[in-house]
Structures are given as C-alpha cells and as structure tokens.
Amino acid sequence: MSAEIVQLVEQAGPYLTAAVGAYGGAVLARAENAAVDATANLGRRILHAVWRRGGEPEQASLEAAILDVAEDTDDADAAAALRQQLKRALREDADLRKEVADLLPAPAAGPVNITASGERSIAAHTIGTAITGDGHHSTP
Template sequence: MSAEIVQLVEQAGPYLTTAVSAYGVAVFTRAESAAADATANLGRRVLQAVWRRRDAQGRAELEAAVQDAADAPQDADAAAAVRQQIKRALREDAELAAELARLLPPAGETVHITASGERSVAARTIGIAVTGDNATIRR
C-alpha cells in the first residue's frame, strides 16, 4: 500500500470519526450543515466523495462499516473498518486520492480557529454565515 494512501487515511481519521458520530449512515445523503462543526462537515464530504465513486457493492460495504461505527462509537475496530474501506477505495481510484488530498488540510498543519463574542463566526472555510436579525438567504 502506498505511503500516500496511508497518510491520507490518517489525516482523514478524525474527520471521519466526527462525521460518523454526528450523522451515522445519513452522512451519505446529508447536506452541509451550518449547525455542524467544520470537522463533521469535512468528514461528511470525504465519506460522500468515496461513496459516490464506489459501485453498488462498495457502497453497501462502506455503509455497513459506517453503520457499525455509528452504533459503537467507542469501538476502535469499527472505526478501523471505515478507514479500511477508505483505503480500499483509494487503492482502486487514483483520482479519488487526488480529490481527498484537495479536501484535507496539509499533513502536519494545525489550525486553530476561535470565535469570541456575541454573534461571532469562526471558520477556516465558509459558504454563508449570517449573524444579523431577519436575514433572507437565497441559493
């Protein structure tokens, strides 16, 4: 297995765990949520990217692994099974590896984001943030 795949999966690990804990199997159909933290949203995007590129059998296997991890959040083996599914997908799809590398922060980079004060917003990346009253957002 290439070192690049191992590194990508290690980088994605905390995001995957947070997304599975937050969404469970709904992670595959869930839209980005302003209420969810950035870690859960990034993990959701990683899992959705992998899921989209899998065939029916691969999707079923990934969903089963995610369900097991969601059902037993403290089970390291269940979390490892999700990572193993990601590794399998990366070995089979070089374009997926490039996509995940673009999604994940560079290896070793630590990001600290702090918001302080009423209606403050803190984000590394953001689509729309509204802190005012009576706002209307159209997409």
C-alpha cells in the first residue's frame, strides 16, 4: 500500500470519528450543520465522498462501519474498521484519493512541538474555540 494512502487515512481518521460523533449514524443522510464544528463537517464531507463513489456493497459496508462507531465513539476497533473502509476505497480509486487529499488540510512540514505551561493554559496544534477563565457561560 502506498505511503500516500496511509497518510491520508491517518490524517482523515479523527475527522471521520468526529463526524460520526456529531451526526451519529445518520451522518450520510444529514446536511452539513453550521452548529457542528469544522472537524466534524470535514469528516462528513469525506464520508460522503467515499459513499458516493462506492457501489451498493461498498455503501452497505461503509454504513455498517459508521453505525458501529456511532454506537460507541470510544471503540477503537470500530474506528479502525471505519478507517479500513476509507483505506480500501482510496486504494481502489485514484480520483477519490485526490478528492480526499484536496479536502484535508496540508500536513505540517516537519515535527510540531506544542507546549502549554501554567494555570489554565491551552496547547493545541489546531483549535476551533478555546475558552479559559472563571465565569464563562456557554449559550445554547
């Protein structure tokens, strides 16, 4: 298997599980939601790309893998099975490889070291919203 496919699957994995965590088993049927974070929406777009390009058996396998992850988003085996579905699809379809590569952010050009030090500090390579401090109340 090519290193490109391995890299794409490793990079896409967190997006896939975030999408299933946010949208549940209906991730393929639901429209993108502005209230859902960018990570989950990107995962939903990747899953849609894989689903659209597959035949009926591949779509059924992908849906089953999604439902397994939706039942327990902390199940490493279920997440691995979903990544395996992506890997198989990428291996068999060069156009899908390009589409997924175009969707994913460019990988870092070298090692990334992130350090947080001190009370309430945050360390993140990428982040959507981070709030620290006393008295913050989120709005529904």
